[in-house]
Amino acid sequence: MAFVDGSPQSAAFTGTSTDDYKSHITGPNYSIQGNILLGQVVLDSMESRFLHAEGDLACKLMSALQGAKRVGADSRCTSNGTSSLFSFVKVAQPGDLFGEPSFLLSVHTSSGAGIEPIDSLQTKFDLVHSCSGVGVNDNNDFSTDFLIYPNPVTEVLIVENMTSEVVGIEIIDLVGRTLIHYPFSRKLEVDVSGLPKGIYLVRISGKSNRFTTKIVRN
Numbered sequence: 001m002a003f004v005d006g007s008p009q010s011a012a013f014t015g016t017s018t019d020d021y022k023s024h025i026t027g028p029n030y031s032i033q034g035n036i037l038l039g040q041v042v043l044d045s046m047e048s049r050f051l052h053a054e055g056d057l058a059c060k061l062m063s064a065l066q067g068a069k070r071v072g073a074d075s076r077c078t079s080n081g082t083s084s085l086f087s088f089v090k091v092a093q094p095g096d097l098f099g100e101p102s103f104l105l106s107v108h109t110s111s112g113a114g115i116e117p118i119d120s121l122q123t124k125f126d127l128v129h130s131c132s133g134v135g136v137n138d139n140n141d142f143s144t145d146f147l148i149y150p151n152p153v154t155e156v157l158i159v160e161n162m163t164s165e166v167v168g169i170e171i172i173d174l175v176g177r178t179l180i181h182y183p184f185s186r187k188l189e190v191d192v193s194g195l196p197k198g199i200y201l202v203r204i205s206g207k208s209n210r211f212t213t214k215i216v217r218n
Contacts, residue, residue, distance in 0.1 A: 002031035021075070027051075032064070038072045045070075055131030058103050061089045062125050069118040085109050087117040089125065103129075107176070120176030123201065127212055142209040148202060152216040155193040157202075161186050165206050171215075172201040192217055 002012040008028035014035070024033035025043050032046050045067035053063035065087055072078035077085060088106035096102055105128070107120040147160040159169060161184065169188065171180040179200075180190060192200075195217050203212045 002026070002033055004029055004031055036075050038070065038075055038078075042068050042070065042073045053131070058089055058091050058125075058129055059131035061091070062122065062129075062131075065089065065118050065121065069116065080111055081114050082109070082116045083118055085111060085117060087121045089121065115177065123172055123176035127201070142204070142206065143211040143213065146204055148213065148215065152218040153192055154218050155191065157190040157192050157215065159184070159188045159190065159202075159204070161188075163206075167204050167206045170201075170203045170205070171195075172203060174199060174201070 002010065002024065004010040010026045010029060010031045012024040012026050012031045012033050014022050014024050014033060018035040020035070021037040021039050022035035023037075023040060023043055024031060025047050026032075027047070030047075030050060032043050032050070034043065037043070046064040047067070049067035050060050050064035053060040069083050071081055071083065073083035074085075077083065086106070086108045089103065090101050091103040092101040105121060105124050107117045107124065109115040109117045109120070145161070145163045147158075147162070149158055151157075157171075161167060164185070166183055166185045168181065168183050169190070170178050171190070171192065172178050179195065180192070182188060182190070197217050200215050200217060201212055202215050203210060
């Protein structure tokens, strides 16, 4: 249990009946707690990422979750090869109605799938929210320097780079797994014939800008 009142002050309590490893950390206006954890390293890593993240509260919470991205952070998921099966970021403002927070994203995976939910959540997060001062900015204007066709695509996706910069291209499925990753300049032909039919994200990242768009594999 945790309490944060914005004074700034916070308090937390970890009961003896919860399963090990269990503990909590408190600081000015934040509290981090958990049980059935890999160990104290999970909480310490989350706190460090939270305190050093730039951007608003949603950005800080997403960064804190990345601090927990280690196999078996929830010790029940060690055999699954992931940190957990479920991850979410939720931000509620004072004026929000109950059950209708200002910001909510979540990912729920299945046992045995081997899908890291924090990575999947990060992919969804990056599509809808931008964090300032992190070095690479989400910039839709950057997309005007590239041609991506045909879309829908069956076999070969062509990407033309009209800048002089060497950039990276990723093709990501909707659970956040990077399936194809290449650096390129000028023009690239990507064989997507081996991908199952469906919707994919294409992310192009430069030195200081990136953008994400969708393609359909027919």
